[in-house]
Amino acid sequence: MNIKMMNGLSGFMLVLAVAFPAASFAQTVDLLQAVQMSLNADPRVKEREQLVESARALLEEAQANDGWRINANLFVGLAPAVSGGFYQGGATSGTTPRTDGPFPGGLSDWTSLQVALIKPLFTFGKIKHYSEAAEGNIDVKRGDVRISKADTVMDVKRAYYGYLTARDSRRFLEDVQNRLDSALKRVSQNLKDDNGESKQSDLYAMQAARGMLGKYLSQAKAIEKISLNGLKVLTGVGMDADLQVADDSLTPVALPKDSLAELQSKALQDRPEMAQLEAGMRARRALVAAKKSEKYPNVYAGIVSTANYASRRDRLNNPYVYDPFNNVGATPVVGVKWDMAFDVTDAKVAQEQAELEALNYKNQYAQAGIPFQVSEAYQHVHANYQALQDLAEGATAARRWMISSLADFNAGLESADKVADALKTYALTQAEYLKTVNDYNMDVAQMYRAAGELK
Known part of the structure; x- marks a missing residue:
């Protein structure tokens, strides 16, 4: 390709870029990419980050009181x-x-x-203590940023797994509906031909099963669209963008190997709430000392x-x-x-002391409550993991029952109501399996969040 042709191709690509903006092309993301895009785009995280900057400004204000x-x-x-x-x-x-x-x-x-x-x-410690309180406030606000990021990660996973669940549900329900339509068409034809192979009750049984499948299929389509739109909003690409997920189907994540005791210990060390409590108590102690120093000139x-x-x-x-x-x-x-009102200063000291004691009680509650949260999530993970094994076997058996029933029905060996039962059982079992996979994946995410891990 010569230079002239390359220049012509470049101009053509430029025209395409202007005529069809980037948003019109499909963008495919996996879960990690969706999480990172959302962390960069979520205005809730940016809001918390600005509050950290505001807290830093308060520290600078406190320290500046030592100057001219x-x-x-x-x-x-x-x-x-x-x-x-x-x-x-x-x-x-x-x-x-x-x-x-x-x-x-x-x-x-x-x-x-x-x-x-x-x-x-x-100043008898006024500037020092107020600066220490401001530093503690910065750490509290940083904890809010971590909590906001954890919320974003959970929202992304909920939308991502929810979309995969709804999409897979739609796909298998459409497959079941197609099989049911074929059987329903056969029954209608038999009744029309009056060959005795089908009864009117067979038609009613098939129609009832199709109505139930239609309901679940409509719900799956709605959830699929809602989840994908939610993922678009979270990642910041906009609801008009063409966003696709990289996973072909919903699969359960690996069962975590961490023991319950390890996760509980990690939670007490790494949870942002624990760091916030420590910073809050440090700030409150500094405020108590600062209010006491107000009694001095x-x-x-x-x-x-x-x-x-x-x-x-x-x-x-x-x-x-x-x-x-x-x-x-x-x-x-x-x-x-001096700039002091004796009774007012004593009241402010008492107020800050009470706030400090309240944080002490909150810390005691966290010491007991956080390990319970980890244990609760841990038990849900293992319960749903076992449920997955049972439902996987049940869904496989239900699909085999559906296929064999349809084959027997086509051969004239099975009644239509039995086929309808097989179709409904497979649809419900497979739907419950997909729902349990979604619940299990979210339970794993919740367990790691309870342990203070952002993953």
């Missing part, structure tokens, strides 16, 4: 207008002082600026300055006379500042 701060106040008002020196006419001697005239003999604009540049030197150093200016007041160059409307000054300071 400025308090400034600037306003414009009115002051009496005066002119001249300390004595009338500006003379340095005499006994008649300057007068301002009967107020309001004159008014002047007055601009005032007060500035304090302060840095805390010692803050020691600080800084610079305090003031400046006042009135345009219609002459400045007094006399160190013994102070004009509050026309002056300037600044000084370094070291001070102690």
Whole structure:
């Protein structure tokens, strides 16, 4: 292929890309890919991640209280207008002082600026304890992210396995319905020919079985579509996208080899809820200490300055006379500042102490409740695994019964009602098998989630 042909092909592919966007092409994903896509796209996870950033900002705010701060106040008002020196006419001697005239003999604009540049030197642990509480809050929010991700994984598995279950149910129900339609057609023809091979009751039995199959088939089609749409939403491709799953059929996952004791021990160490409780108690202890430190003052150093200016007041160059409307000054300071209401502070300490005790009781409950959750999921896994073995044998036998009954019916050796029973039994047994596979797979997922594993 020469360069000219390659350029022409590239242009043609570009036209195709514009005319048919990527969303119009089928995208096939397996379960792991669907989980990863959903974790990247789920806005619930992103929301929790932003709350972590908010918690980090609170920590920065707490730590920033140890730095310089400025308090400034600037306003414009009115002051009496005066002119001249300390004595009338500006003379340095005499006994008649300057007068301002009967107020309001004159008014002047007055601009005032007060500035304090302060840095805390010692706060009796306030900044330290509030910073520790903020750090604990960050860890709590991180736990929320892990929980949200675990929820997303469970939602994806529920949609993925639900889709496979519904699709396989639809496929085998359509197969059973086709077989039943063939038998129903044969019965109708026999009745029409009046050859005595079929009775009217055979027709009714077949029609009743078909009605039941039609109900289950309609439900399977609806669940198949709902599950696939849910998977599209979770993965972020959009409901209009053409998404397909890589698995050809629903199969049970491998039976976990972990013992119950191992899973329970892992859960107490790895569950995000346990990490959240530890972080929450750490934060509450720090808040109790911070509220107690509110009883003590803050020691600080800084610079305090003031400046006042009135345009219609002459400045007094006399160190013994102070004009509050026309002056300037600044000084370094070291001070102690209290800002406390005794009864209110005691109430806040009691509140934080009660919150800490509540977390202690919650921790005790978690120590007992989490192993129970693991045990519950573990028992469901093993119960459904055993049920799968029995249902697999039953579904195989039911299919053989259905096929042999249809063969005998076609040979005139079996009645239609027996064939209908065989068809219904196979449909119900196979449907229950698929449902149990779905339940088993979800139980395994729930067991790992209860143990604190994101898989």
